[in-house]
Amino acid sequence: MPVSPAGPLSRDPIQEAHRQWGQHGWGEVADGMAAITSVTRTHQIMMARIDEVLRPLGLTFARYELLTLLSFTRAGALPMTKASARLQVHPTSVTNAVDRLEAADLAQRVPHPTDRRATLIKITEAGLALAATATAELNARVFAAPGLSDSQLRQLIRILAEFRQNAGDFSSENSASSWQPDDPE
Known part of the structure; x- marks a missing residue:
């Protein structure tokens, strides 16, 4: 490309x-x-x-990330506030993504079973199928060959994790220096 x-x-x-x-x-x-x-x-x-x-x-990366996040949960659902925190985006962005996913029948809003103030985002069967298809395509066409060697990728991941930690992206108890991607060597 x-x-x-x-x-x-x-x-x-x-x-x-x-x-x-x-x-x-x-x-x-x-x-x-x-x-x-x-x-x-x-x-x-x-x-x-x-x-x-x-x-x-028919997906944007934001919608793909949300579908994938939901597909990783046991129940296929998360409170909107948790989805926002885990994706590290403003709640308005999650609301917009959910609106689009709902319109496409890929996700739905459902009442939280124990907290009347909260709304869950639940992935649909069509959403699960599309997330799986999109992931397979991204793995094959983008993630499998990002343009760097395995050792360069590991080095880049460590450097960027350290940068993000220093910027306050996550706490020091989850130290970037101890974050190690799988190393086949």
Whole structure:
């Protein structure tokens, strides 16, 4: 899949921006600018790959994540507030995703059995089937070959986990340095 309609650029624009940043007197922060810009561009490339798989299935990544989260639960349901927390998104985003999933008969809102104030999001059989199909497609077409070697992937996961922990994304009791993806070596 080409990254841009015109094909690959002849030069790395982030490397050029790094050079320019240094030339204009901001050399001490050029590495930080290049790192953040690189992560942002990498995110765009990854999301384009994911969208290419999910769009024909009628899903966005947000809706796919919610369906998959629900499919992982024992009862196929979660309170909306828990779904929001686990997906690390604003409750409004979950509400919008549920609205779309309900319209497509992939999920439904149901009353919480013990808390009248809470609403559960429950995945339907069609939602389970679509989540399984989408996961198989993403695994085969995106996740199996993300563009880095196994050792590079493990290193990247550790670095990003450390960054997220330092940013307050999760507590230090779940230390990023102890987070280890499966290592077949």
